[in-house]
Amino acid sequence: MNAMSGPRSAAHEAREPVAGLAAGAAREPGSRVPASGRRTAAFAAAAPTAPAAARALEAYALLSIRLAEELGTDPALDARELHLAILRDQYPADPGWPEGNLVRPGAGRIRRGAGSTPGAAGGPRPAHEQLVGRDRELGELAEAWARAGGDEPGVVLVVGEAGIGKTRLAEALAADAASAGAMVLQSRCYETERSLFLQPVVEALLPAVARLPAVELRHLLGEDAPAFAALVPEAAAVLGPMPAERVAMDMQRRRAFHSVLAFLRELAARNPVLLVVDDLQYAGQSTIELVHYLGRHAGGIRLLVVATVRAENDADVGAALAAVASRVEVGPLGADAAAGGCRARLRVRQRPDPRSLVRHHS
Numbered sequence: 001m002n003a004m005s006g007p008r009s010a011a012h013e014a015r016e017p018v019a020g021l022a023a024g025a026a027r028e029p030g031s032r033v034p035a036s037g038r039r040t041a042a043f044a045a046a047a048p049t050a051p052a053a054a055r056a057l058e059a060y061a062l063l064s065i066r067l068a069e070e071l072g073t074d075p076a077l078d079a080r081e082l083h084l085a086i087l088r089d090q091y092p093a094d095p096g097w098p099e100g101n102l103v104r105p106g107a108g109r110i111r112r113g114a115g116s117t118p119g120a121a122g123g124p125r126p127a128h129e130q131l132v133g134r135d136r137e138l139g140e141l142a143e144a145w146a147r148a149g150g151d152e153p154g155v156v157l158v159v160g161e162a163g164i165g166k167t168r169l170a171e172a173l174a175a176d177a178a179s180a181g182a183m184v185l186q187s188r189c190y191e192t193e194r195s196l197f198l199q200p201v202v203e204a205l206l207p208a209v210a211r212l213p214a215v216e217l218r219h220l221l222g223e224d225a226p227a228f229a230a231l232v233p234e235a236a237a238v239l240g241p242m243p244a245e246r247v248a249m250d251m252q253r254r255r256a257f258h259s260v261l262a263f264l265r266e267l268a269a270r271n272p273v274l275l276v277v278d279d280l281q282y283a284g285q286s287t288i289e290l291v292h293y294l295g296r297h298a299g300g301i302r303l304l305v306v307a308t309v310r311a312e313n314d315a316d317v318g319a320a321l322a323a324v325a326s327r328v329e330v331g332p333l334g335a336d337a338a339a340g341g342c343r344a345r346l347r348v349r350q351r352p353d354p355r356s357l358v359r360h361h362s
Contacts, residue, residue, distance in 0.1 A: 155304075156307070157327050159308075183271045204276075229242045292320065
């Protein structure tokens with residue numbers, strides 16, 4: 001089948017080779033089936049040959065659009081990991097396939113680079129090389145990240161229609177930043193959790209909090225420890241009892257904001273920090289205010305905040321953050337870029353029998 005012959009026929013013909021991928025998209029991350037087995041089996045079914053890989057990518061694109069339009073969400077974690085691995089031309093039998101090499105989307109993920117050079121022999125190629133037709137957007141994000149690494153922190157809004165690739169751009173930056181040794185903190189906003197104070201930020205910080213011993217965390221936070229412990233229950237569990245403070249509500253908010261800034265400042269003193277917040281349009285007012293606060297007060301910190309925003313909600317979020325944020329506008333791919341993407345995805349080398357991959361790696 002010609003890969004450009006129409007989405008409906010493509011999706012139909014792709015149904016069998018991408019069955020594992022579609023199942024991964026529909027399955028909750030908490031499934032009892034081992035993650036490695038689900039991922040390997042789905043991948044082996046989805047991409048043993050160039051045509052199958054092309055159909056899997058096309059099916060994933062259709063799935064993403066449909067989920068965004070009908071449910072306002074993205075494919076599940078396993079499906080997104082597989083998609084990123086296909087784009088990287090990486091398979092279960094390849095060196096470097098184990099879980100730790102993929103920077104995962106989702107709440108509270110934290111990744112550190114393993115010290116390998118992006119594109120080194122035997123390792124995955126940089127994620128940005130796999131996004132066809134997005135050179136301008138990736139370049140703008142890379143420039144912002146380079147400035148942050150030079151003690152010029154910033155806030156960047158990645159704005160575009162639902163399903164157009166905003167999250168993929170942010171994930172590509174996160175993957176490359178992590179491979180270079182940065183600390184990547186990721187979270188997503190949910191509309192039904194808007195009333196929870198700073199919930200997306202708290203979730204993003206949790207892994208960093210959990211890996212620090214009490215003595216180090218207390219030293220890192222200093223006088224901000226009580227406010228931070230009040231905001232992050234896991235920090236309170238690590239730090240132990242904190243002195244009770246009776247202050248007005250607006251002062252509590254101010255201290256909470258300052259404690260997050262202090263924590264990020266200390267983390268960034270060790271490694272540059274990339275904070276990715278997906279679907280900021282669903283955030284509560286407190287989260288948007290904190291992003292603004294970080295944009296104003298993070299001077300001299302190696303910190304970049306990247307937030308994705310749907311275009312239909314840009315008027316409100318964009319206006320609130322206009323004074324502190326730059327923008328990366330994500331539009332539709334041009335015809336040449338779309339055709340080039342299809343050609344690139346078809347250039348997938350032949351792979352071993354998928355049954356052997358499942359037998360040896362699931």
